[in-house]
Every structure is written in C-alpha cells, then in structure tokens.
Amino acid sequence: MSVMRIAGWSLAAMLMTSGFVHAQSDDPKPLKVISSLPSAGAAVTFTVPLRGYDKAHGLAVDIAQSGGSSTLQIDAVLAGSVMFGHPGTATALQAIREGADLKILGAIAKNQMVAVISNEALKKSGVSLTAPIADRIKALKGMTIGTNPVGSTYTQMLTYYLKQYGLDPEKDVRLVGMTDSTALITGIEQGRFDAIVSASGVVEQALSLDAGQILFSGARGDIPGGESSVIVVIVARADTVEKYPDLVKAYRAAMSDSLEAVNDDHAQTGRMLREKYFAKMDEKVWEAVWNNAVQAFPEEVKFGKSAFDFWVGIDPKGPESFKNVDYQKITVPEAQAK
Template sequence: MNHLKKLAQAALALTFAVTLASPATAANRPTLKVGYAPGGGSVLTFIAKDQKLFEKEGIEVELVQFASSADGLNALNSGKVDVGISFGTAGPLTFISKGSDFTIIGGHLSGGHPVLALPAKAGQFKSIRDFKGKTVATPRIYTADIVWRGALKRAGLDPNKDVKIIELKNPSAVLEAVKAGKVDAGIGASSVLVKARESGVAIVGWSNDYFPNHPCCRIVAKGKAVKENPEAYRAFLRAVLQAEKLKAANPRLAVEENKKFLGMDESMAKEFTLEPHQHVQADPDKKGVKQMWEDMKSIDYLQTDLDVNRHINVELYRDALNELLRRNPKDKYFKNAKKIFARQNL
C-alpha cells in the first residue's frame, strides 16, 4: 500500500512539474492593453494579433481604438492602456517634455505623411522654400507638423514669420481646410491619404522629403511598467518583429489585416497599405527620435533641458531581436534587422 501511495505521489508531482513547464494559458498570461489610432501605423500589431504571435510569445493583447493621438496618449498617461503604437513621435515627446513617464521602446511606421493642396495650387510647391508667404494648415503636435516646421527652420525660414500657420486639431480638419480653399496647403498624415486622393486633392510632397525616413509611430509605454515587467514588453516586441518579417514576405497579408481591423474596402486598403513612402519597421530608431526632439526645441515647440535619452529604451528591442536570432541563427531577415538596429540606435 505504501508502495502504491508513493507511486501516486510521484505521479502527482510529475503532473505539477509538467504544468509549470507548459506554455502559459490564456488565463495566466499577462495582458497588455494596446491603444491605436485609425492610421497606417498599426499594421504590425494587427498582424501579430491575427496570426496569434502574441500568444506564441506568452502574452495577451487587447486592442483599444482612439479617435486621435492626443486621446490615446492621455489614456496611456492615466494608465487606461499599457502601450501606444500609432500616436506618432511628436506627441509622445511632447508628453515627455511635460513630465509624463513615457518610454519609447520600438517603432511601427516611418515617413509616409502627405503634403496637400488643391490641384490649381499644386505647381506652387516644388521645394520647402516655396512655403514662404503661404497660408498652411497643420495638425498641431502631429509628427508631420514637426518635420515640416523643422525643415523650414533648416531652410532659413522662420515658421512664425515667413509662413501663416493655421493650427488645427487633427489631419482630417487639415484636409477639409484644403478642400474648402481656406489655405494654400496642408500638412497631412497617413490617416487622410486615401480620403485626399478620393476627393481630388493633390499630393505636392511628402514628410520624407524634409526628413528622410523620419520616425513616426513609436511604440510607447509607461517607464515604471517597463521596469516592473520587462519580459511582457520584450514579448510584445518579439511578436511585432515576427509580424514585420511576415509583412515583408507577404504584403498581401498586411492589406488583409488593415481591411479587417480598420474596416477598409479592397482598393482603399491596398492603396493605404502599400504606399511606398511609408516604411514599416519595429526598430525604435533612437537617433531619429533624438533628431526630432532637437527639431522640436529649435522651433520652440519645447522649452526643456530634459535628457531625452532617459525616455528611449533600445535594450528591450535589442534583447527581443537577439532572442529571435538565438532561435534562428541563420535567419537573414533578423540578421539584417540587427544591422539596421546598429545603424539607427548605437
């Protein structure tokens, strides 16, 4: 009888050990609430969610949509979401300058914001200096606004004197101002690209023209949360890195995900997703973020002596990438991502 009892105890212990060693179930996986805006900067998370890459990496992700970057960043600041993925770069940096405990840990989108004008005025805008004396609508605190104003400054123009700037709440309001003829041009965003083309508005330039491959949608989290649970955020980055590889191999998948998550029809999703001026990449691009920080100070957007390096964490992304390479040491895509990381962050 004692022998049977010992066998039963051993079996129970083995079962317990196997349970501990098995992958986390949905009930005990950490959950990250991820905020996004309905623009072009969320597709990696959409792919990772739909292809169950988050679950593969041991976390659950709950998506929460916001109407604007400001709404999403306020939600992140108040703890209603854990991560922001498509709220630009200028927005998070503005919150950081005002004392928010934000940390940039990765990216989603670089470049890809159109400059808009009516067709009759399109020929007036061939270079950044052509904005002198013009009335231009911009969405304040949006990344494209900072990129454009910084370019004006580098071209020797004073954004406060040489251009009449009309600040509006969001890119949709900018598009409406251009359509109504209230301004000569508008600084748009990827979120209004398709609507602009459908309404016959001309695209006279791109944010990339003024700051090549500039960072836009950064992955942002609360600094304290990252310190308390770094593995959850590393897992998030591992998932979106794998999604980036999937998108590169199968662009059609990205089109389908934007159709599904953003409610787009086929033609709109295809044009929106495959626009060549948009570069989708999970790399945090610390150098680009720091340049934008300096641009924001140069145009008096920010008045601060804060060291922005304290709010950019590239170690989590580095660790996530190294783990994927440990699993697949010959993977060409991730080996190239490591070269990009060294160029953009070290």
C-alpha cells in the first residue's frame, strides 16, 4: 500500500482544511494520524477518539492503520500524508539516524514483550511460572523460539534480555523469525516452536488453543526496566513541530488524557476498547492481554534519555551508529526526561 493511498493529501492541504493555518470556527479540527492495527501497544492512540479526548482539545482524530509496519508510518509522516505517527521506537530512531527530519513527541507504551511456552517444553524445563525472571529466561536454553523478523523491535529486545541473563542468542537458542503472527500461533500449537515471543495481543492467542502458558510478560511488569524500554513513540515532521506548536500541544494533551484513562480507569477503558475493536477476540485471550497490562504504559507522555540510551545500546549497528543523533535535538522539550 503506498503512502499516498493512506491519506491522499499533502501536509499543507491538510492544515488548511483542518483550520490550523486560518481557524474558521470552533468546530473540532480534522486531524489524520497513523497507527498500527488495534493492539495493546496502540491502546492509548485508539482510546483518544473512543473516549472523546480529541474533541476535548479541539480535534477530530482520524486514525489510518498501517498493519504491523512502523516503516509505513514513518513514510506517511515524512510524505505529509498524516500529521502524526506512532511507530516502534527502534524504527523511529533508525529513521532519524538515516536522516529523517523527525521529532519525537513522547512515548505511549512500555515493554509489552510476552513469551508463551508450550506445555511440553514447560514440563521438560522444570521451571516455575512464578520463578525469578532470570530463571524463566534461562529456561529457554536449548529451545526453538518463534519470534519476529531479525531487526524488529521484539527480536532486538529478546536478544538483549537473553544476553543479560547469560544466554548466547546464536548458540543457546534457535530463533526463528516470522513475518506472519498467525504462524507463531500455529507453530507452537503444532510443536514446531517450544516457545513464542512477540507483542502482547499476539502470542496470547495460543492460550485459547491450550497450546501453552505465559512464561513472562513485560506488560504485567515481569521484566525490569519498563520505563526505559518504551516500545511506541509519537513522531511528527520537524517543520510541523516548528510551525504548528498549538497543534502539537493539543495532540499531546489528548494523548496524555488517554494515557491517564488507560492507567487509572483501566477496566472501563478496556471494556470500551474490547467492544469497539476486539469484539471477535476470544474472551480468554482478551482477559490475558488486558488484565495483564497493568505495567504496559508509561505514567506520562515522555521519551526519557534512559529510553534513548536503551535503544541505542541494543541497536544491531551498535551505539556508534548514533554518534550524530542528539537526544536533546530529536525530542521536543516537553517530552524530555531522565
């Protein structure tokens, strides 16, 4: 799908139409953004129009969906087809490293990496599902693990945590990257994988098939460092930030209200999201996803220096590849933190 098919209008035309160049009325201003498909990682974005936080700040948000492609989101923002995107943190930083003139406006999802281990592999490992996180990750030694493609957000994170807890990702486990998330579910169901590791909302599908159990979940806080390993950021073109500060302020305020609802009115927000976007999801799966998502979201719409350092540190090309990327310059001041 091409970027222009997503929105079909330029940045300037969109701003003129929406009223951010010359406000014509007090009606909510149309604002086109792009996100992944509805998922736990995108919950804050989809809650904005669902609970009316966009209109509370003078906006009428229209969310285009990019499937699972963060690259498509980056392309759409750069082309001016949408105002804001919500890509994976790694993809956003890598695009900036390669010269994309983007600003990060904050982060809206923490580490939501989840591992489901097959019932047979769990029995063989002898590990308890309540054991310390180090023991649960070490229990993956010798296993075949289905995960996302090489270089993707969760594969980078998995590799990092394997190393952190003493495993060699190239020798101690066999990682199989899959572009199709359904292949992860069928793979563990059919015994091709001992475990699967990916985003919350994906791997829990295996629970409805009784193919395995959750070994660990970043979304429920099993893995330390969640504030540093934020996985979804808000991005905009640098010229948008410079020319339309009121628009940026309004959108960040709407996202902040949404983040507060997801955290502090978790149950009700979850019911609303399920009814609108996840009605077809198996009830057991939904409960596993949303009930576990108690540590899945940051407290504020911030992208801290620690998060920048985390992703730079685990990038496949190494920290040196970001020597020309300045955290202070790529992150708007109001989104900066330690």
